[in-house]
Amino acid sequence: MSMPELLPARRRLTVKIVGLLMTFMVLALVAVGSTLLLSWELEGGAAAINDAGSLRMRSYRLLEMAARARSADQVVGLQSRIQAELGEIDHIFATLHTGDPIRPLFVPGTAPVLKQLRLIHNNWQAEIRPALSANTLPLPVLRERVEQFVAHIDTEVRLIEHENSRRTTFLRASQMGLIAMGVVSTVCVIYLMFLIIIRPVTRLQAGIQAMADGEMSVRLPVESQDEFGQLTNGFNQMASRLQDLYNTLEKRVADKTLSLAEKNRELASLYDMTAFLNRPGTVEDLCRGFLQRVMQQFRADGGMVRVVDPSNGNLHVVIHEGLSNELVGQEHCLNVGDCLCGEAARDGVSVVHDMRRARLPKREIDCKKDGFVTVSIFQILSLHQAIGQFNLHFKQPYAFSAQEVQLLETFGQHLGVAIDNRRMAAREREMAVSQERNLMAQGLHDSIAQGLTFLNLQAQLMEDGIKRQDWTEVSDTMPLIRAGIQESYEDVRELLLNFRAKLGQESLPDAIRVTLDKFQRQTGVETGFMQEGQGAPLPREHQLQLLFIVQEALSNIRKHAKASQVWVQLNDTQDLELIIHDDGCGFDPETVKAKGESHVGLNIMRERALRIGALLELDTRPGDGVTWRVWLSREQRMAA
Incomplete structure (x- = not known):
């Protein structure tokens, strides 16, 4: 009004x-x-x-x-x-x-x-x-x-x-x-x-009372041109509007109910699509399930999902449904800017084409030759960046409403985020595997490689003794070779056990106890464990890295410490402190510092501490054993 x-x-x-x-x-x-x-x-x-x-x-x-x-x-x-x-x-x-x-x-x-x-x-x-x-x-x-x-x-x-x-x-x-x-x-x-x-x-009072009694057709004569005239005119307009609303109330309620039902269907489909895209699986499985759900909801006769190759700017078909092999073969690798789909990818827009009126200057459109009347193209976006597109093909004319276009564009955004998440997860797994392989290589170098180098020297000495027929030297070298082989065997066994170490259902304290029991059975060194506090649970990655640090420290103790007792203490409050102490021979920190990168075991422990944001401290003197302290502050600590 x-x-x-x-x-x-x-x-x-x-x-x-x-x-x-x-x-x-x-x-x-x-x-x-x-x-x-x-x-x-x-x-x-x-x-x-x-x-x-x-x-x-x-x-x-x-x-x-x-x-x-x-x-x-x-x-x-x-x-x-x-x-x-x-x-x-x-x-x-x-x-x-x-x-x-x-x-x-x-x-x-x-x-x-x-x-x-x-x-x-x-x-x-x-x-x-x-x-x-x-x-x-x-x-x-x-x-x-x-x-x-x-x-x-x-x-x-x-x-x-x-x-x-x-x-x-x-x-x-x-x-x-x-x-x-x-x-x-x-x-x-x-x-x-x-x-x-x-x-x-x-x-006016009589008119309002009549309307209150349900007489919506009441109208008042406008007898003046003053404020009461305006008020009367406004009353008549209001009465007309109310009469129209009253007469069309059922239709409006039905339309609103239909609209709400449509919104509920859209929300249900969006929820179902979001739940599906959050499931684990490959990109192909993701795109296939996505396309099947979209085609079923919109009753499409065919569909296709393409992803962009950023290195050469091509669109590659990942999944297709309901399309001929000839059409898929012709458009399996499409340059950005070619055909209608390439133009949409170049412009970064979502379009719907009527194949009866669509034209290309140089050739006939492949989708049109396959009998499709309506072809829709929607972008797959991640962080407002187009990473692909999906198509819906119809053999009968189909007109998308504004709500349907918005829903499909939202689907494209969710699919783009899901694909990007899969790619980032794959890159993270590759990075984790690479880092773990690097640590494995360092561990092999620190144990097996040094043992093999020692065996190689002893084998050369034994070979020289045989050539000189110095059987005394040969007999003296054989026990050293046997001891080197046994030590290398033990190193390999320990590395295999460490590489296989994982956290099952047990907590970090339980895993440390199991590791100490194995160490005591294998070496005969007495072990002890003490825990104070019960802080928030740590992520599994943090617990596994702390367990690896304990294993690496026990490996160094077995090889170099000549200890008779080992104690491990876990102080788990707001900050987390892990202490590993042995009563062995200890060493000079300056000597270790002078070796630099050659002391692989210490570097491995430090790298594992850095991966979870913790600090590693070393306290030792010759004859006083070694104390390792891993400290994770409350600021760096993350709850599981």
Whole structure:
């Protein structure tokens, strides 16, 4: 389902709601503001009425003070009070003209009120104020003029009161309108909220409930273009998708079950192939079993396994099934780059060819002549390096799926690793045989060759004695020859026994005990064995090399030590230490060191120790016997 596109600002639900609330808020503020303005103006008009009404009282007060000033003795004092009163009236007129927003005080701004105010003010300035200030007019005349001035003030007060009454009516009307607007706006907000929010939510809830009840065909009308419109549209898409999933659920489950079954078959075949390739056997047996299993799984009519000869770049047939002798003979040795298989080997790719459309520029394709319609070529890889290829031939068109191609390529990788493992195992066996033959040759040189050299010298001496007819020398030489032959015989016997030595079911300590018992029976030298600790079991190769070291040490003791006792101690903890000690004549280590490679027995023991990562130490002095120490550290020690 695609993501909903971003709505324009004017269509968004938040914009609509905020705009609606802002509109009602502005209307409410305007209504409240107009009401406050009317109240403020009414309060200012009431203050204007008070000030205008005070002019009447002040006028009569001035008239009385003017009359008293004409008959009183203290004219100066009254005159000053008259001037002060005149100033107050001037100040009131100024306030009425300009207004006072702080009190507040405002004269209504209608034309009659303002006209009457100017008339009163002009009358005051032109007639009343000069007359009261000079106080020269006859008192009846002055009284008449003051009466006329007060009459004008009464008219002004009535006009202001009339205007205030009209504004009071407006204020009440605006208050009633504000109440009505509040009621109407509340109803409108509730209705709009119902239209914008409540009804879409209720409709969506009903649709969800219908889907929960199993009615997958439910669809909702899209009545707006806001977020609820998008939500409704998304609901309809979801309902369509769910209806499609619901209607095709059985098919999907069947398809998924089929896919899982196919995966399980692939895993089973891969497991079976891996188990087979890990069995011991020759490369030919490996390739034959591999090809038979692949052909059986894919029902191929023929197949072939080739390996690459890296020396000349040829592909050689190892195993073939279901192919004619003529085809095998023609392609038994194929150059890389020749034919379709050679091109695939050159490019290092897996390909499937339809023989009905495949062409070669120079000759007809041999597989096509044999009646094969589909020929597949898959690489045999080891460490991402092509070491061969295998083919599957079909006499009917066969289309490989992507999963089958991947499975066959995986088979090719497993076969390549198995072939490489066989080759490495063969090379390791060759290396082990070569090393063992080298040690055998060194052993023969150290024992048999030296004995034969001694016999050769004695035979020459005996031959010279016979020629000279020196029978005494001949009789003296014969025992030496007999002793040399016996010693060589014993050496050969010992070597044969050592070469045949192997570890059966017994452990290394048991094998050492058996070797010491044989040595004691053959030489009469007393032997002893002691073991301390019980470390992790050693690999068979390590145990065999340690046994060979013990045998070589016993051989040296028999030939050179003239010992009466031999002790062997095996300290097997985290580190392993093997100690071989005799009480023989010993020797000078510097003398042995000067001989270098000529002392073959010592070199053989050192080479065997190095093969398992151990150290060999020699401790000896003339007359103090010999102690051999083989030490295998915990870092070099490997568990079996």
